[in-house]
Amino acid sequence: MIRVLLADDDPLVRTGLKMMLRGAEGMEVVGEAADGAQVAAAVREHEPDVVLMDIRMPVMDGLAATRALAHRDAPSPRVIVLTTFDEHRLVLEAMRAGAAGYLVKHAAPEEIVEAVRRAARGEPALSPSAARALIQHAATGPDDRSEHARRRLALLTPREREVAEAVAEGLSNTEIGVRLHLAVGTVKAHLSGALATLDLDNRVQLALLTHDARPRT
Template sequence: MTAGGRIRVLLVDDDALVRTGLRLMLGGAPDLEVVGDTADGVDVADAVTRLRPDVVLMDVRMPLLDGIAATRGIRSRAGHRPVVIVLTTFDADATVVEALRAGAAGFLLKHTPPERIVDAVRRAAAGEPVLSPSVARTLIERVAGGGGPTEDRRQQARKRFALLTEREREVARAVAAGLSNADIAARLYLSVGTVKAYVSSALARLELTNRIQLALLTHDAED
C-alpha cells in the first residue's frame, strides 16, 4: 500500500472502455489508487515489478497472454506478489475455475455493481476471500457438474489431502461446502480464530494461496 494506506490497484483488460470504467469507479474511493493499466497479460510481469500493486484486476481472455497464464506467473514469481481478482463476463466459464486453480483470490463479473467491486478489492487486499460462501458453493457445484477431475488429478489430490491432520481435513471439507468461518466454527464447535488458524495451516501445508484452491483440491480428493 502507499504511505497513506491506500490500496494500489493494477487493471489488466484488453477492452479500453472496461479499463476506463474501472479506473473511474475505483478512483472515486479515497482508500484506493489505480497505479496503472495494461491491455494484455504479456505486460503484467513488468507492470507488477514497476508499479508494485496490492491487487490486480485481471481479465480472462486477452490476445497474447490470457489471464490464467498471467495469474500463474504472478503467483509463482519471487518477491512482490499481489492478489489477483479475475474479471469475467460469464460466471460459468470453465476458464475461471482454471484461474482460481492458478492462484486467483476469486472472481467478479464485469457487470458487478461498482460498490461490490470496490468492496472486493478492499477485502482481497486484506487477505479475505473475495467469493461469498454462496458463490463458492455454486462454483464447486459447477466444477462437480463438469465431469469431475481426471483420475491423475484425483490421485494427486488424495495424496496431498492426506498430508492434512484430521481436524484440518474437517475444516477443508467445510470450506469446500462453501461455509463461512463463523459457520465452520459453529459446526465444529470451535472459535472463529481457531478456524482461521486451521485454514491457514492447511494452506501452508499444501502450499496453496487461498481457500478457493483449498476447496477445489478437497473436491478433487473426495470426488
C-alpha cells in the same frame, strides 16, 4: 488503503474501473497494464494488493499472467479475473491458475468493490455464476481426481483438514474460528500450513481440492 492494479487491453474499461474504484472508500488505483505481458513488471513497480485481470488480452492472456504471478518468488497480489466470458471452464481454469476471484464485467459496481475488499482480506470473491460452476465441478468430477485429492489432503494434520473443510464451505476466518473454537490468528496459521503443505496459492484452490476429495453422490 487497498492498492489495486488494472489489467485490461481496453482503455475504456480501465477508465471506467478507475472511476468506480476511486469513488470507493479505502481504495486507490496504483497502476495499469494493457496486456498480460505487462502485468509482472507493473506488479513489481506498484506493489498492488489486488489485481483486476481481464482474461482476453494480447501477447499474454490473463490466465497465463495469473499463473506467472502465482509463481513469483516475492509475495503475490490477489487476482480477481474480470471478464465478459461467463463460462464454467474459464472459472475453473482461473481458480486453478491461482485467481482469488472471478467476476463478469456486467457485475454491479458495488459487487466489484466488495469483491476487491474480500480479496484483499484473503477471502474468495466469486460471482453467483462462478460459485455455481464450482459446485457443479464438485458434484461431477471423475473418480480418479477424487482419489488424488484424498491422498493429498491426507498430508494435512487433523486440524488443518478441519480448516480446509470449513474453507470449502465458504466460511471466513472469523467464522471458522467460531466453529472450531480457535483464535483467528490460529486459523490463519493452520490455513497457511495447509497451503504450504499442499503447494497451493490460495484458499480457493484449497476449497477446490477439498471438494474434489468428497465422495460423489
